[in-house]
Each structure stands twice: as structure tokens, then as C-alpha cells.
Amino acid sequence: MAEKSCEGCGAKCCKYIAIEIDAPETKEDMENIRWYVLHKNVNVYVDCEGVWHLEFLTPCENLGEDNKCKIYDKRPIICREYDADTCLHHNEYEEEYTFTNIEEVDKYIKEHF
Numbered sequence: 028m029a030e031k032s033c034e035g036c037g038a039k040c041c042k043y044i045a046i047e048i049d050a051p052e053t054k055e056d057m058e059n060i061r062w063y064v065l066h067k068n069v070n071v072y073v074d075c076e077g078v079w080h081l082e083f084l085t086p087c088e089n090l091g092e093d094n095k096c097k098i099y100d101k102r103p104i105i106c107r108e109y110d111a112d113t114c115l116h117h118n119e120y121e122e123e124y125t126f127t128n129i130e131e132v133d134k135y136i137k138e139h140f
């Protein structure tokens with residue numbers, strides 16, 4: 028049971044999904060990253076451990092206007108296991124890279140490939 032409270036957070040963890048992706052190894056691999064970030068509310072980031080993620084900034088359809096889960100008893104395991112003590116609201120997680128647009132990706136390509 029988490030010691031930290033969700034009070035006042037605004038349910039940040041229910042407003043995006045992030046999926047781990049293979050780290051690009053070639054300039055050609057970067058083409059998909061360029062494509063991803065051309066889409067609205069889609070970002071790519073590299074976490075502090077060097078793991079690449081595709082991120083969709085989109086709220087869960089079961090999040091109520093009061094920022095409470097409408098399917099609390101049936102919520103997925105990932106939601107049950109998410110821990111407020113280690114969550115993004117209560118901790119500073121520095122990302123190694125964040126790409127929100129194609130210009131940022133192209134700058135990275137220029138510097139790394």
C-alpha cells in the first residue's frame with residue numbers, strides 16, 4: 028500500500044500510455060521515430076536507463092470527470108500495481124531525450140548518425 032496520496036494530482040498516470048520500443052541502431056531505424064512524432068499527442072522518449080518508449084498522451088476512457096477510476100474493481104493489473112510512492116507525480120524522473128516533433132528527431136540524427 029502506497030504511503031503517498033493521489034490527492035491533488037489530477038490523475039496524471041491515467042492520461043497517457045507508454046510502450047517500450049527497440050532502440051534505433053541505424054539512421055533508417057530513426058525513420059519510424061520521425062513518423063511517430065508527426066502524429067498529434069505522440070512522443071518518443073528515452074528514459075534515464077536508456078530505454079526507448081513510444082508515448083501517447085491520451086486519457087483513459089474510464090477516467091471520470093472527478094479524476095476517479097470508473098471501473099476501479101475491474102481496472103487492469105498495470106493500474107493496480109502502479110505505485111504512488113514511485114510515480115511521476117511524486118518523483119523527478121529525468122528523461123535522457125524527449126522527442127515531441129520531427130525537428131528534435133532530425134537534430135538527434137544529425138548528432139548521432
Ligand code: SF4
Nearest residue numbers: 033036038040111114
Ligand atoms: S499514482 Fe501518482 S500519478 Fe497516479 S494519480 Fe496517484 S499521485 Fe497521480
Ligand code: SF4
Nearest residue numbers: 041087089090096106
Ligand atoms: S482503468 Fe482506471 S486506473 Fe486504469 S488508467 Fe483507466 S481510469 Fe486510470
